[in-house]
Amino acid sequence: MHLDEIVARKREDWSRITGVPSLGAARPAPAVPGTFAAALRGAEVSVIAEVKPKSPSKGQLLAPERAAGQARTYAAAGASAVSVLADTPYFGGSPELVAEIAADPQVTVPVLYKDFLVDVRQVELAHRTGADAVLLIVRAVDDALLKDLLQTAAGLGLDALVETFTAQEIERALAAGATIVGINNRDLQTFSVDLENSARLRAGIPAGVLTVSESGIGGRADLERVAGHGFDAALIGENLLGAADTAQALSALLGVTVGGTA
């Protein structure tokens, strides 16, 4: 299974859905534009820590009942933002999980809604969860839809992390107006990971655009490499989810980058 199959399924699912699904009693505060972007800015490389209950390549990563607590641990241990999977069939998350985490007073950092967006109604659903930002994957959409998704997000006060994998996708992201660009180190067609992908493509992103290196970042050496290439942030899931002590793993990652004290 790879990106094309996931995207085909999402399109089919959303063709059957009428309107925007409601989220029960969830009544989030309105999104404050720029909250997620602001969390990534700063002198040091920021960490966006991910709550990814399972993945197609690794299987179960986190027991469902531990997912919400994981976000609290990330926030307490110094993550600048948390990314939460809203996709259920492939990644074991849900919009309800995003809503629960976004409403948690102990999660004091911005929340990124992570799904495969192929319909503007998904941006509205993300907004209903109380998330601060959405992930948009360039490869999953055409230019017109990418623009629509970006404009819908902006209209609702949501920031957008626009994910790319190639130089051409970076150009498409920038042409559509992206102000936060992610470069994935994992090829979503094959699931192979190469950190050099970020390094190679970073130069194609102009100053003033926030940059995020995504996937396969394993430890402090990797994070330093990413910082050295000038990224504002790193998106990290599996390494933290697999650690015996998440808080300690995250502190060790951050300790070095914020002053070499870890």
Ligand SMILES: O=P(O)(O)OC[C@@H](O)[C@@H](O)c1c[nH]c2ccccc12
């Ligand atoms: O767990 P990792 O290798 O640290 O990667 C996190 C994140 O980048 C990855 O989960 C991801 C990047 N883009 C995605 C799109 C959909 C689902 C998941 C992802």
